Amino acid sequence: xxxxxxxxxxxxxxxxxxxxxxxxxxxxxxxxxxxxxxxxxxxxxxxxxxxxxxxxxxxxxxxxxxxxxxxxxxxxxxxxxxxxxxxxxxxxxxxxxxxxxxxxxxxxxxxxxxxxxxxxxxxxxxxxxxxxxxxxxxxxxxxxxxxxxxxxxxxxxxxxxxxxxxxxxxxxxxxxxxxxxxxxxxxxxxxxxxxxxxxxxxxxxxxxxxxxxxxxxxxxxxxxxxxxxxxxxxxxxxxxxxxxxxxxxxxxxxxxxxxxxxxxxxxxxxxxxxxxxxxxxxxxxxxxxxxxxxxxxxxxxxxxxxxxxxxxxxxxxxxxxxxxxxxxxxxxx
Numbered sequence: 001x002x003x004x005x006x007x008x009x010x011x012x013x014x015x016x017x018x019x020x021x022x023x024x025x026x027x028x029x030x031x032x033x034x035x036x037x038x039x040x041x042x043x044x045x046x047x048x049x050x051x052x053x054x055x056x057x058x059x060x061x062x063x064x065x066x067x068x069x070x071x072x073x074x075x076x077x078x079x080x081x082x083x084x085x086x087x088x089x090x091x092x093x094x095x096x097x098x099x100x101x102x103x104x105x106x107x108x109x110x111x112x113x114x115x116x117x118x119x120x121x122x123x124x125x126x127x128x129x130x131x132x133x134x135x136x137x138x139x140x141x142x143x144x145x146x147x148x149x150x151x152x153x154x155x156x157x158x159x160x161x162x163x164x165x166x167x168x169x170x171x172x173x174x175x176x177x178x179x180x181x182x183x184x185x186x187x188x189x190x191x192x193x194x195x196x197x198x199x200x201x202x203x204x205x206x207x208x209x210x211x212x213x214x215x216x217x218x219x220x221x222x223x224x225x226x227x228x229x230x231x232x233x234x235x236x237x238x239x240x241x242x243x244x245x246x247x248x249x250x251x252x253x254x255x256x257x258x259x260x261x262x263x264x265x266x267x268x269x270x271x272x273x274x275x276x277x278x279x280x281x282x283x284x285x286x287x288x289x290x291x292x293x294x295x296x297x298x299x300x301x302x303x304x305x306x307x308x309x310x311x312x313x314x315x316x317x318x319x320x321x322x323x324x325x326x327x328x329x330x331x332x333x
Contacts, residue, residue, distance in 0.1 A: 001171045005137055009111060032088050033107035039118030044104035049080045053125040055108055056083060058090035059315060061131040062097065064154055064210040068129075069101050082123065084108040089275050093315040111136045120146060129153050131209075133161075133182075133193070137171075140178035149180035154209040156185045157192040165196050173197025222319040230269075230293065231304030237266050237325040242317055243273040244330040249281050252328065253288055256308075269320060271311040273330055278312035285310060 036042075044051065052072060056062040062085065072081060080103040085091045094105045109115040116139040128143055130136075133155040143150050157165070165172045176182075176198040183206040184190040190205040227233050241252045249270060259266045268290075272281050278296075285292040285308055293306035295313045303309075311320065321327055 001174070002137060002141065005171070006112060013110070033091065036107040037110050037115075039109050039115040041106045041109075041119055041122055042104060044080070044082050044106075044123060047080070049078060050126040051080050051082055051103075051123050052076065052127050052129065053123055054081060054083050054129045054131070055134065056085050056090060056094060056131045057108075057134060058085065058087040059093050060210075061085075061154075062090050062094045063315065063318060064208075065131055066097060068153065068209055069098060073101055079126065082106070082125075089314050096315065109139075111138045113138045113142065116142045120148070127151065133157055133189075135172070135175050137175045140175055144178040150178060151180055152182040152184075152193075154185055155182050155193065156189045157196075162192050162196075169196060219319040222316060223322055226295075226316070226320055227323055229299050229303055230306065230309050232267070232323050234304070237264070238269060238323055239266055240269045240271065240320060240324040240327045242271045242321075242327060242329050244270065244281075245273055246277070246280075248330050249284055253284075253290070256290070267306075268308045269311055269324070270308055271317050271320075275312070275314060278310070282310055282312070 054065060054069070054072075056065050062083075065083075069081065069083075072079075081098075081101055082104045083094050083098050083102045084106050085094050086108045091105065091107060094102070098105060109119045116136075120139075120142055124146075125148055128139070128148060128150045130150065130152050131154055133152055140150055173196060176193070176196060179198060180202065182190070182193055182198055182203050184193060184203065185205070185208045187205045190203050194200055194203050232238055239256075241248070244252065249272070252268065252270065256266060256268055270281065270285075272278060282292075282294060290307035291302075291305065292308040292310055293300075293303045294310045295316070311317065
């Protein structure tokens with residue numbers, strides 16, 4: 001079954017190569033960090049200290065891991081922490097928020113046997129911690145062969161994923177056999193992973209780490225900065241449309257027009273889900289009748305007058321939610 005998995009992974013990579021090439025030419029989405037994705041990670045342990053490897057897929061997982069990273073440093077001061085991400089945006093955020101705690105931040109390797117063995121050979125980690133429920137069969141098996149414990153942290157299994165996993169339950173059970181512990185977000189998530197084959201003694205419902213990482217002092221400082229720059233304390237109601245996808249921005253703009261017709265001066269903060277769409281959304285705003293300001297631009301006196309603020313930045317969304325009177329979160333895709 002592992003051979004079939006590796007074959008399908010390779011086949012999928014080859015079939016999607018044209019898409020990867022197009023996206024790479026447009027925004028460098030997949031080509032960035034390619035050598036690291038193939039296992040050529042930088043030297044991360046020059047002092048010979050033991051290593052804990054933490055994997056955060058993207059922005060959300062990196063933000064949620066902040067409280068965990070602080071606790072790891074307190075509990076294991078003699079260990080080096082390294083962090084991997086899959087996405088470019090996650091990489092940028094991880095390099096920013098973990099710059100003091102992590103010895104290295106790199107891209108997660110493609111789950112081929114030779115690439116994961118290459119990374120494990122360089123890191124020789126004491127433990128591998130995977131945020132949420134990313135199941136990587138070849139990595140887990142290679143870690144098991146080296147007696148490296150693997151932990152799933154802040155784990156969750158959606159109803160859709162659960163149905164998919166049940167179709168290949170035998171293989172998933174084998175993959176989960178290489179997992180040392182799973183700290184799941186809820187009892188439902190814990191029940192689901194047990195039903196997929198993980199031993200009950202290794203499964204625990206521990207809550208959502210995002211709640212532990214929310215409301216950090218850094219978020220409060222950032223929220224105050226954004227509030228002051230854009231004049232969000234002037235009494236005008238603020239609606240946040242977060243993690244939006246096309247065509248949700250157009251729908252939100254139509255809603256803003258409808259509200260404005262009632263005479264209410266509502267302001268909007270718009271935060272697209274994918275950074276590669278920032279300029280696209282900016283063009284949409286430039287073509288509408290509302291004035292707007294971009295978070296990424298140099299502050300100016302017109303920022304406080306803008307009807308719409310485009311949050312074209314990485315890792316700042318959690319800080320602006322407290323500023324909102326109403327928040328809309330786009331559809332997850």
